Amino acid sequence: MQDTFPPPTDVHAATTLKALRRSESRYRRLFEAAQDGILLLNADTAQIEDVNPYLVDMLGYSHAEFLGKKLWEVGPFADVAESKGVFAELQATGYVRYEDLPLRTKTGALIQVEFVSNTYDCEGIKVIQCNIRDITLRKQAERELGESKAHLHQLTIFLQRAREDDRAHFARELHDELGQNLTALRIDFNGLADSLASTDPAIGARLAAIDQMINCTVDATRLMCEELRPGMLDDFGFEAAIASYARNFTHQFGVPCDLLLDSEDYGLDDLLSTAIFRIVQESLTNIARHAHASHAMVALKDRGDDLLLTIADDGCGMPAELTGARKTYGMLGMRERVNMIGGHIAIDSAPGRGTHIEVSIPKSQQTTP
Ligand SMILES: Nc1ncnc2c1ncn2[C@@H]1O[C@H](COP(=O)(O)OP(=O)(O)OP(=O)(O)O)[C@@H](O)[C@H]1O
Numbered sequence: 001m002q003d004t005f006p007p008p009t010d011v012h013a014a015t016t017l018k019a020l021r022r023s024e025s026r027y028r029r030l031f032e033a034a035q036d037g038i039l040l041l042n043a044d045t046a047q048i049e050d051v052n053p054y055l056v057d058m059l060g061y062s063h064a065e066f067l068g069k070k071l072w073e074v075g076p077f078a079d080v081a082e083s084k085g086v087f088a089e090l091q092a093t094g095y096v097r098y099e100d101l102p103l104r105t106k107t108g109a110l111i112q113v114e115f116v117s118n119t120y121d122c123e124g125i126k127v128i129q130c131n132i133r134d135i136t137l138r139k140q141a142e143r144e145l146g147e148s149k150a151h152l153h154q155l156t157i158f159l160q161r162a163r164e165d166d167r168a169h170f171a172r173e174l175h176d177e178l179g180q181n182l183t184a185l186r187i188d189f190n191g192l193a194d195s196l197a198s199t200d201p202a203i204g205a206r207l208a209a210i211d212q213m214i215n216c217t218v219d220a221t222r223l224m225c226e227e228l229r230p231g232m233l234d235d236f237g238f239e240a241a242i243a244s245y246a247r248n249f250t251h252q253f254g255v256p257c258d259l260l261l262d263s264e265d266y267g268l269d270d271l272l273s274t275a276i277f278r279i280v281q282e283s284l285t286n287i288a289r290h291a292h293a294s295h296a297m298v299a300l301k302d303r304g305d306d307l308l309l310t311i312a313d314d315g316c317g318m319p320a321e322l323t324g325a326r327k328t329y330g331m332l333g334m335r336e337r338v339n340m341i342g343g344h345i346a347i348d349s350a351p352g353r354g355t356h357i358e359v360s361i362p363k364s365q366q367t368t369p
């Protein structure tokens with residue numbers, strides 16, 4: 001580098017000169033080693049005074065091709081139609097920032113950069129410093145991540161629908177085949193039992209036991225069908241199905257469950273009603289299995305643009321590591337369903353404080369593939 005400082009005339013000047021050289025050397029090292037593109041402009045003439053090696057590499061123009069040109073006379077910036085406008089804005093405000101600016105390199109490739117410029121006074125000369133960061137790879141990664149999330153989202157919807165279809169199909173088969181056969185068996189058996197029971201009291205007792213077993217199997221089959229696909233959901237709609245489920249829950253587990261619905265008809269489509277029903281089902285099952293609660297509550301509130309579903313219990317609660325857990329399948333499935341319908345879930349629970357689950361669900365769904 002050429003020495004631009006005059007020879008020292010006395011000791012004091014020599015010391016000052018040394019300090020200046022040190023400072024210049026430090027600045028040069030920073031400028032040349034920077035991992036961002038840096039461009040220095042004269043704020044009055046708009047001429048480029050310096051560019052660092054990183055910017056030369058990034059844009060493919062040589063140092064000489066930049067130097068002395070006005071900003072809009074060099075390829076990539078000429079591409080930016082409003083370059084002169086940018087310069088005028090810089091002169092006026094001293095600051096310009098673009099989060100995502102497309103620039104074309106000398107080879108014709110289009111890159112995306114973050115562009116930040118500041119104006120400052122350097123010993124009477126106004127200098128504009130532009131910091132240019134290549135964010136092409138980051139933007140591409142963001143795009144790919146977004147696409148991959150969208151694909152996963154669609155896949156989840158597809159899988160959940162397929163699973164619901166399979167469950168409904170299986171419930172029908174179970175009901176139609178096993179359920180009907182059991183009913184026929186019971187009728188035949190009752191006919192036979194009536195005539196056999198009077199012959200021997202010992203046979204009568206065994207027949208009664210068989211009858212009870214058949215009845216238990218019929219009940220178990222009906223329960224399995226309901227668990228697989230609640231018939232009420234299809235036949236009487238979401239509101240009736242959820243009311244019936246809450247009643248059964250109270251009856252089966254002896255835990256009173258308040259159901260607070262602020263509408264008699266939420267007008268939910270199949271995707272939403274099934275998802276909300278399954279979320280309530282999993283939450284109440286968890287309350288029955290883990291909470292040791294004396295009271296449970298399910299509420300659904302229509303807030304206009306969205307619905308607020310709340311499921312709460314006054315049971316033992318759970319530690320923080322479980323409320324955010326994404327490894328246990330019940331909670332994971334619940335989060336996936338919420339995600340599938342574009343909702344948001346918040347679980348508030350702590351040992352001894354019960355559990356409070358809130359799910360907000362947008363009413364207009366953009367999930368259908
Ligand atoms: N309402 C609740 N009260 C207390 N603890 C709960 C409650 N809900 C969930 N938990 C705790 O969180 C854990 C995870 O629940 P999650 O539903 O994911 O799994 P699980 O019920 O154990 O099994 P499954 O996969 O059959 O649902 C439970 O094992 C339990 O310890």
Ligand SMILES: [Mg+2]
Nearest residue numbers: 285286330331
């Ligand atoms: Mg569970």
